[in-house]
Every structure is written in structure tokens, then in C-alpha cells.
Amino acid sequence: MASLYLNRLSADDRSTLLHELHERQGGHCFICAKTIDLQLHKNSIDIDHVIPITLNGPDNPGNFAVTHDSCNRGKQDSDLRVARIIARFDEINKSIGAENRAANLGDILKAYAHGSFDFAISTDATSVRFTLSEIGKNDIVTLPLYTDALSGFRFFFAQLPIQYIHHDGKMNPRAIGPNIKKLIKEFHIKRPQLHVALGWINTQGDGSPKIRIFDGQHKAAAQILLGTKELPVRIFVNPDLDTLLTANTVAGTTLRQVAFDKSVQRNLGSALLADRMQRYRTDRNLAEDSEAFSEQDLQRHFKGESREMKKYILDWIRSSITHHKDNKLRDFIEYGGRGSEFPLSYSTIEKTFYSFFIGSDLLSTRFNHRAEEGLNPRQLEIDQIVNLMNIIAEEIFVGKFEPAIGTSRIENKVSKGEDIPEPHLIAYRMAKEEIVYNWLRYIKQVIQMAFVNAGVPFDENAPLQKPLPTNAWNNLRNFVAALKRLPVWVNRDMATSVFGGKRNNDFWKEIFEEGQTPDGQKVLGQRLDLIKMIQPVDGQN
Ligand SMILES: [Zn+2]
CATH class of the missing domain: 3.40.1800 (His-Me finger endonuclease fold)
Structure with missing residues (x-):
């Protein structure tokens, strides 16, 4: 002003x-x-x-x-003191951007805590004792130790210097989201933290006991950014980590106490699988890195939770694909659900790519089965799905879809004559769930053709657990390229008709297979011809 x-x-x-x-x-x-x-x-x-x-x-x-x-x-805020803190946070995010992730509490602590220490405690039935010698406070502090009536977990409350606090990236794999900016503002105007952060400590393990925060990351980070040097924490002492991880996952999923989005839930399921595999090895006296057992072995071993085991295994596969370092499509996925920047919702990815191509029957082959030859069925499945996603990303999205234009009211803008660039419009329209659902089914058929032509039996339920014949990859790229050239994607007159409003899968099935809508409106010149579409076009491939 x-x-x-x-x-x-x-x-x-x-x-x-x-x-x-x-x-x-x-x-x-x-x-x-x-x-x-x-x-x-x-x-x-x-x-x-x-x-x-x-x-x-x-x-x-x-x-x-x-x-x-x-x-x-x-x-980012009219109050320069707040703007300065947000700028600092953005700077931390930028500095780790090369690692292809966003900042978490651990990164904030690294930037602000000036030191990072273990936390040695001694406990008896009702109290916990510790000192903070590392920061020159040698007094022995005694605090009451409580027992949780139902779980039997022991815990205490303490206000701790941030040098003694660590981030638990396994139990809380989320990055700090943009809503931290609201928390920074909130705390800046002197409103208090309402929920105490949760942490745990293991005093029996490798001799370096650390307090790890698994819940309350955003509030902790916001306060540290504002200069807070001590934080209140509820600390579980030697909890059963499976139970804690499960409780935290359930809180974020079934109970929705924490706003985990679906892809984070998958990540947690994948962490739970890693834990169960570790437990299996211990129970069976296997080496710490042994993979000489199968998905089905795990399911049999953990009888009481065989449905959950299957879910953890599938979560691990989905998560491995979603976060695969080579996955080029992941930059075009909207994970939060309600955003308007990226064309594909995570839920679409699950209902199409993952539902069509991940084999949901648990395998009886060992985790390391034929791994050295590159023929491990799960690894092949993961790698080949990533490959397929990359072809689609390269042909339709990379350098074509512009996040700055986004997805908000696109058809509306088109019908008003706004100049939405053609590649953006193609990408936006092809990414609609009911449309992806259909063309991805044809891609599955192209894959089937390739297998059958090579004389290899096709497994409808696990189509990518065997290596695809090499020419199939060219066929797939040709198919996606042909699909993207259909005039319908750039037909601006259809903004209010075919592309106006929500359509179901059958509506687009009819268009692709008959060339027209169920009520007879001509959309394509003719039905799709899969054989023609896998042929190279002159000057390409
Ligand atoms: Zn400046």
C-alpha cells in the first residue's frame, strides 16, 4: 500500500x-x-x-x-515477516529439488536445528529420566511415564529442543505441502498449536536412540520456520512399530483423521509390506536380504491378515510404478484429487493403467525368481508399465500439456473462442477418465496381438509379466501417435456437445467402435482400425 x-x-x-x-x-x-x-x-x-x-x-x-x-x-504474504519465512521455505524446497522430492520435516530441521542428537533415556515403571548434555543442560529431568490403557504402549510428554527431534520418513513419507503457508500465518499471529506432535523412541536397538516424529510434521515445521526452538511431543517408548505404523495408516485411510491422498496410502502399504517381509525373514531364520520366498508365502504366513497382505503387495507395486524414477507420466498426475493443474487424476491412473495391467493374483514364484536374467515377473510388470506410460507421456503430454494453462474450465474457454493451444487441448481431452479407459483397453489388445503373433500365450490377468516382443513397443508408439492424430481432439465445435459434461465409459466405447455417439452424432469418420493404427506413418518410426 x-x-x-x-x-x-x-x-x-x-x-x-x-x-x-x-x-x-x-x-x-x-x-x-x-x-x-x-x-x-x-x-x-x-x-x-x-x-x-x-x-x-x-x-x-x-x-x-x-x-x-x-x-x-x-x-507470498502482505506481511513481510511472513513473506520472508515462506521465501526461506521455498528456498529449502528448491535446494533439494534435484533429489526429485519436496522438503519434509527432516530438511527443515537440518536447516534450523544447528545440530542433531540422539536422546538417551532411562525408564522405570512410572517415570522417564534424561539430560540434555549435548546442549550443555546437564540437569537430570524426571517426567511421568504413562501406560496407554488399551494398547499397553508406554509414553511420556516432553517439550524438547529441536536438536533432539528427527523426522520419521518411513511412517510419514509425505512431503510438506503448500498448506504449510497457512499454518505459518496462523502461528505468526500468535495462535497456539492445538494438537501435540507424535513421536517414538526405541531404547533397545542399536544404541543410538532417536526421537522420530511421525505425526504433526506440518505444525512442527511451521513453528520451526518461525523460529521456535522447542516443541511439545508425545513420545511412545519402544512401541510395537507394526501396530504404530498400522494405526497411523488406518488413521490416514479408513478413519480419515489425516488427509492422506491415495498415492500416499499406497506408499504406506508398501512400507507395511517391507515390515512384513522383515518379520517373515526373522520368523523363518532367513538372511536379512533374502528374497527366497514368494508373495503367496507371505500371505500364508500372516494368516490373520491375508486380505491386508494382498493389499500391501499391490500397494507396493502401484507405488513402485507411480514413484519410479524414470516414470515420465508422473509429472502429469494430480495427486490431491481436486487440483486443476495436471490432466490425469491419480484415481484415473488406478482405474485404468493399474487395473488393466497389474496382475492382481499373488505370485507363487519367489521375489528373486529369474531376477538376474531380467525376467522376474513383478519387476518386468513394473518396468513395462513404466515403459508404456513413458510412450504415452512422450507422445501426448511432455512439452505439449502446459500446467500453467491447466485443466480448469477448458471446454468452456474453447467454446468461447479462447485460444487454447492444440497440443494442450489434445492432451487435456485424451486424459479424461472415460476416454483413457477406452483407448487403454485397445492398447491392451495391441499388446495381446503382439504376444499372439509371436506365438506366446497371452495372460489376460497379468499381461505384462512376460517380456513384450520387441516390435510391440513400436506398434504401441504408432498406435498412440495415430490415436492422437484423430481430428476429434481438436474439434472445437464439440466443446459443448461431445466434450461437454460428464460422459460414461460406454459413450466413448460407442464412439471408438462405431464412429458415432450412442444417439447417432458423427464423431469419427469411421470406427478405429487397430491394425491400421499400429502401422508406421510415412516419415515416422
Ligand atoms: Zn530479495
């Missing part, structure tokens, strides 16, 4: 003020904390209120700060 104070300053007075502020801030931009050079940046410096006038910030030098003007224009 404009400043009466600044407007009244003469050029000389303004320059004096600028120098004062610059010195007060140690020569750094108030928002990004990088250097401001009064000479080099002289045409791109802003003076602004730290606390905006709308929030009763005073219009005087005590409330001014100097920033790069781009930082001030791009600021």
Missing part, C-alpha cells in the same frame, strides 16, 4: 532512509535474505512496510524494510 510518509520525502531524504535501512538489514533483502547492492540494484529496490498498513502497521521508518523489487512483487 502506498505510504504517505515515503511520498512526502525529498529525493535526498529517501536516499538517506534507504542507506539506513540497508545498513540495519546488514545489506540483505528483507524477503530473500540475499545481498542488495545499492549501486547494482539501484533501479530494482523497493521500500515497503514490514507490517502492512491494513494490519495497523505504522507508516514510519521503524516499520520499513528494503527489498529487491522482484521479491516484493512476488511475495
Whole structure:
């Protein structure tokens, strides 16, 4: 907001003020904390209120700060103190971006905690004792140790310096989401944290007991970013980790106490599988890295939870594909469910790709079966699904779909004559669930043809557990390329008819197989011809 104070300053007075502020801030931009050079940046410096006038910030030098003007224009909150913290968070995210993940509590702790320590405790029936010698506090603290009446888990409450806090990336594999910005604002205006973070500690293991936070990551991170040095935590002592992991997963899934999206649930199921495999090895006296047992062995061994075991195994497969480092389609998936940036919803991926191509019968072959020859059925399945997704990503989405244009009200904009670029429109339309559902079924048939032509029996229920004949990959690429050339995807007159409103799978089945809608509107010139579509087009392939 404009400043009466600044407007009244003469050029000389303004320059004096600028120098004062610059010195007060140690020569750094108030928002990004990088250097401001009064000479080099002289045409791109802003003076602004730290606390905006709308929030009763005073219009005087005590409330001014100097920033790069781009930082001030791009600021994510009108209160510069909040904007500065969000900028710091974005910076941390950027610094680990190369690892292809977003920041979690562990990254925030690394940036802010100045040290990272184990937490040695001694317990008796009703109390827990510890010191904080690593930070020079040698007093012995005694706190009550409680027992949870139903689970029998023991726990205590403590307010701990953040150097003693660690992130549990296994039990809480989520990254910190953008809603942390709201929490930063909330805590910044001095509202308290309402739910205490949850952690656990194992004092019996390898001699380096750590407090690991598995719930309350966002609140903890927001407060640390705001400068909090100690956090209240409820700490379970030597809990049964399976039970804790299961409880936390159920809280996020069945009970919906935590807003886990589906792909995170899959990730947790996959962590539970890893735990069950470890338990199986211990029970059977197998080596720690042994894979000489099968999916079915696991299911038989954990009789009491055989349905869950199957789910954990399928979660592991889905998760391995979704997060596969080579998966190019994953950048076009909307994981949250309600976003409008990416064309494919995660739920569409599950109902189409995963439901058509993941064999849901548990295998009787060992986890390491023919792994060295590259013929392990699950590994082949995962790799080949990723391959297939990559062909689709390359042909339809990469460099074509523009997240900045997104998916919001596209048909509406088309019907109003807005200039949505053709490749974007094609990608957007082809990614609709009822449409993907149909063309992906034809892709399955193209795969079937390839197997049959090579004389290999086709397994309808597990189509990709055997290596696809090599020419099949060309066929698939030709097919996707031919599909994407259908004029219907760029027909702007159909924005309100064929593409207007929600259609079901059968509607598009009819279009692909008869060339027209169920009520006779011509959409394609003719029905799809799979044989023609797998042929190379001149000048391609
Ligand atoms: Zn700056």
C-alpha cells in the first residue's frame, strides 16, 4: 500500500532512509535474505512496510524494510515477516529439488536445528529420566511415564529442543505441502498449536536412540520456520512399530483423521509390506536380504491378515510404478484429487493403467525368481508399465500439456473462442477418465496381438509379466501417435456437445467402435482400425 510518509520525502531524504535501512538489514533483502547492492540494484529496490498498513502497521521508518523489487512483487504474504519465512521455505524446497522430492520435516530441521542428537533415556515403571548434555543442560529431568490403557504402549510428554527431534520418513513419507503457508500465518499471529506432535523412541536397538516424529510434521515445521526452538511431543517408548505404523495408516485411510491422498496410502502399504517381509525373514531364520520366498508365502504366513497382505503387495507395486524414477507420466498426475493443474487424476491412473495391467493374483514364484536374467515377473510388470506410460507421456503430454494453462474450465474457454493451444487441448481431452479407459483397453489388445503373433500365450490377468516382443513397443508408439492424430481432439465445435459434461465409459466405447455417439452424432469418420493404427506413418518410426 502506498505510504504517505515515503511520498512526502525529498529525493535526498529517501536516499538517506534507504542507506539506513540497508545498513540495519546488514545489506540483505528483507524477503530473500540475499545481498542488495545499492549501486547494482539501484533501479530494482523497493521500500515497503514490514507490517502492512491494513494490519495497523505504522507508516514510519521503524516499520520499513528494503527489498529487491522482484521479491516484493512476488511475495507470498502482505506481511513481510511472513513473506520472508515462506521465501526461506521455498528456498529449502528448491535446494533439494534435484533429489526429485519436496522438503519434509527432516530438511527443515537440518536447516534450523544447528545440530542433531540422539536422546538417551532411562525408564522405570512410572517415570522417564534424561539430560540434555549435548546442549550443555546437564540437569537430570524426571517426567511421568504413562501406560496407554488399551494398547499397553508406554509414553511420556516432553517439550524438547529441536536438536533432539528427527523426522520419521518411513511412517510419514509425505512431503510438506503448500498448506504449510497457512499454518505459518496462523502461528505468526500468535495462535497456539492445538494438537501435540507424535513421536517414538526405541531404547533397545542399536544404541543410538532417536526421537522420530511421525505425526504433526506440518505444525512442527511451521513453528520451526518461525523460529521456535522447542516443541511439545508425545513420545511412545519402544512401541510395537507394526501396530504404530498400522494405526497411523488406518488413521490416514479408513478413519480419515489425516488427509492422506491415495498415492500416499499406497506408499504406506508398501512400507507395511517391507515390515512384513522383515518379520517373515526373522520368523523363518532367513538372511536379512533374502528374497527366497514368494508373495503367496507371505500371505500364508500372516494368516490373520491375508486380505491386508494382498493389499500391501499391490500397494507396493502401484507405488513402485507411480514413484519410479524414470516414470515420465508422473509429472502429469494430480495427486490431491481436486487440483486443476495436471490432466490425469491419480484415481484415473488406478482405474485404468493399474487395473488393466497389474496382475492382481499373488505370485507363487519367489521375489528373486529369474531376477538376474531380467525376467522376474513383478519387476518386468513394473518396468513395462513404466515403459508404456513413458510412450504415452512422450507422445501426448511432455512439452505439449502446459500446467500453467491447466485443466480448469477448458471446454468452456474453447467454446468461447479462447485460444487454447492444440497440443494442450489434445492432451487435456485424451486424459479424461472415460476416454483413457477406452483407448487403454485397445492398447491392451495391441499388446495381446503382439504376444499372439509371436506365438506366446497371452495372460489376460497379468499381461505384462512376460517380456513384450520387441516390435510391440513400436506398434504401441504408432498406435498412440495415430490415436492422437484423430481430428476429434481438436474439434472445437464439440466443446459443448461431445466434450461437454460428464460422459460414461460406454459413450466413448460407442464412439471408438462405431464412429458415432450412442444417439447417432458423427464423431469419427469411421470406427478405429487397430491394425491400421499400429502401422508406421510415412516419415515416422
Ligand atoms: Zn530479495
